[in-house]
Amino acid sequence: MTAQLTDLYRRPTFPDMVSRSLQLEPDRVAFITATGEMSYEQLRRLIARIAFAMQDAGVKSGDGVAMVAPNRPEAFATLIAAMSLGARYTPLHPMGSLADHVAVCADAEITTIVADWSRYGEHAAALAADLELRPQVLHIGGGSSSDVLAGPDTDEPIPALARESDIGMLGYTGGTTGRPKGVMLPHRSLVTHLHLALAHWQLPTEIRFLGTTPLTHALAGVVPTVLHQGGSMVLAKGFNPVEFCEAVQRHRITATMLVPSMIYVLLDHLAEHPADLSSLQTILYGSAPMSPDRLEQALDVFGPVFVQFFGQSEAPNSVTALRKEDHDLGRPERLASCGKPHPTLDVAVLNDDDQPCGVGERGEVCVRGPLVMDGYWKQPEVTAETFRNGWLHTGDVGYFDADNFLYLTDRKKDLVISGGFNVYPREVEDAMATHPAVAGAAVIGVPDPKWGEAVMAFVVRTPGATVTPEELIAHVRELKGPVHAPKRLEFMDALPLTGLGKIDKKQLRARFWGDRDRAVN
Template identity: 45%
Template sequence: MNGQQHDPCALAVQAHAGGSIGEMIIHAIQRFPERVAFVEADRSIDYAALGRRIGQALAALRSLGLRRGDCVMQLSGNRSEVFAVMAAAYLMGLRSVTLHALGGYEDHAYIVGDAEPSVFLAEAAHRERALALRAACPGVAHWFAHDACADLADFWALALSLEPAPLRSEARPEDIIRLAYTGGTTGRPKGVMLANRSVWMQAVLLMAARGMRAGMRVLCPTPISHGAGAMIVPTLASGGRIILQRGFDPDRFIDALQAQRAHAAFLVPTMIYRLLDHPRCAGADFSSLELLSYGAAPMAPARIREALARFGPVLAQSYGQSECPSNILHLTPEDHRRTDIDVLASAGMPYPGVTVALFDAEDRPVADGAVGELCVRSPLVMDGYWKQPELTRQTLRGGWLHTGDLARRDANGYYHLVDRRKDMLISGGFNVYPREVEDVIAQHPAVAAVAVIGVPDERWGEAVKAVVVRHPGAQVEGEALRALVRQAKGAVCTPKTVDFVDALPLTPLGKPDKKQLRAHYWQGQARAIH
């Protein structure tokens, strides 16, 4: 101490500042150098080679002048190079932004302008989009491609020309190392600021609570630019392998699962439905599968039971949002096996380290069993919205993350998501929660998918409408589905009309796009609510 006095509280704060996502990555590379880290089509990369690639990315980014707090942005499908650049950003304390490859140009251009990246990397498949963005966003200093590409410099040619930098984490726990932009289905995308602390805890919780054992082979067809990317570090930290696919196709998924003897996968519900409905599903070998994790949207209880019957007791559900990434509530495989109570319609119980409360419109706790806004406290919670202090104050008011989701807690401690606050409709003066109506209709064996929305109505203000996709060859009439809801939920929740369609519109993340559905029925209206 050299005779100096030190505040014990300040020393304790320093002693508590441990743990970073970068250190998890470094330790995995050191612990498992000869194991395969990534498999991509006809190539694979081991942990040692992955470490060299991250070191090369570090050297390249530093040579371009990037420093802590700068931003690096990527537009690419699933490939290990994307993760290598993300890892380099985490180690340097940069802000990593990964655009969804299927996102629209206007959203992409807005995000580039908002996030202010110093470096933009695309892959050749997205060359035209990258060039259009470069023309529209002159403030970005450096434009690169992940591979040889006309009119864009090759990032890895630069990286390979440099000596790999040592793998060392320079990021502080409070550094914002990820800007996760929301999907933009309502208004402009918002940049969710995730600190090193949050990204690290997300990985730890996935390891601890999602049932990811050591050495798992994880099949990943969903975009690592978004939710699936959270599975990478937990898999590597336990010596596992990530099998990357570029988009979901049931045939390719089944082929890879069987060839690689994959143990785990993360899918959104619409993908699971496609898999269950595929002709090969009945005869495919799913015996290697130990964990099928699903999220991003609710899954109909009837289809959960169908999946359990086909895949076995391997399903795990996770509910979260970008503002508290991945991990708010979860249903474990054991929860899925419970027969003493019905839990399949629920979103589960809170993850360890996550505190949940339900508040009314005045931010007061609701009575047991009542519907309230689901609010969260946890080290996971975002630091706020990038460049939006007023929205940050509103969303984090009272020291709670206000999710905008309405839920109730049952007598057994399971939380049931009723709907998004913005999705609730008012019909004849009564609140109707579309999710509850969807769950009833989805129980009918002829229904493959359903979305419930409010449409303009002179008498009711908003009339309940169900938009339904039938299973191929199945038949059901609208009146039968209306009767099902009437019996289960009563007249107020019963759809006034049922439309049958070949497919529901989906967002780039595979969620039913209710904004697009509503637009069809609200054309010509002065406002989208009555």
């Protein structure tokens, strides 16, 4: 195919979609924060300015760029700017530890770290010093030559150097082997996610979206969806039920996204402190299964405004959707479903031989289509196993009912989803094992009314050790951050073992999950 025909059929990249959305309504408000408003045109110029500053600093196509920053418009602008240059963007979770960030940046071959100066300047310097590649550190608001915001304003358009097949995002998910996996999401996948979200999230006509989850998490995929429909994004520093209610009332918020544990906290808060949240027309929820009982309570409080999305890092956020009309109290069993697949994708429940399961028959949920990742960075064996027989094997166990609604019932992977965050027990167990008082540890997820699942550790102490649960929990928090720190810890004389000598986690779980139909919460 000639170069001219290649350009003729060129498909847009993720930053192309953002750039074009911003040009449609330049005077609209893109972001609202505690310090003021930013218009679409101001955001477009900011992205271009950061992109050219990064280019002047040597960032080029194929480079690895990582960022650690709180929720602020400049953080979103920076990730789009990096992608527009053809770079691979890797988010660093603000709650992650230095050790975790070092492991991710080393594996991702990061050559540039961008950090919020006031919050993470020292952290980024320590991170760069610990890496063999010695990446350069650029700052957001650093007030120095390394500040990507200090470059001159420009009338130039946002660069369009990336191509659809380029890896736009290299995000990391933990692993049962203890080694994090880099999920390669090409622009094809990111743009497909945007199209699916536009089609199925049922956002209101007038969008004022309250963002309380991290831009390093699913919120980064929500912002372009809002901008594409001419909406405004109100950015919060985090989630607090009092501040959430105040923001909804002050800005007449029409849409938001919450993980189930946030909804539980909000429901408990509203029971004691009623507030007028009637402006909300759409509440997106996902990242973890939600208790059907609490969902029924939420429908009573908020009305038919809920839309559930299901996906994973390898097929982000848009594999299925449970639409507003599907949250039918007359069909309460539907509240345990994660909805129907999108027509753009093939979604199947397969048995151990990768053959389709019948209606109501449980198997592994598998996906294929343009949303799916390119594979795991530098892990061809794991990629091949995950992609066997032409399907992305999600590790989730579930079944379809006669009406094609998907229900998740268990996980093949050793994974805990706590407060919407993935916690791999092996990582917590490895951190626990570094304490001299720990002879052995096993970590599981247990049902929790606030977190959905809480991280629980079972520990065997070394002979004569007098360590307390609080000390061990603090130890994990220091090494891995608060998300991985166990909410509960119990000492045992010995961990139960299977006939093969492996820790019998089924026995540990049985005490908490009992005969529940779903071993997820």
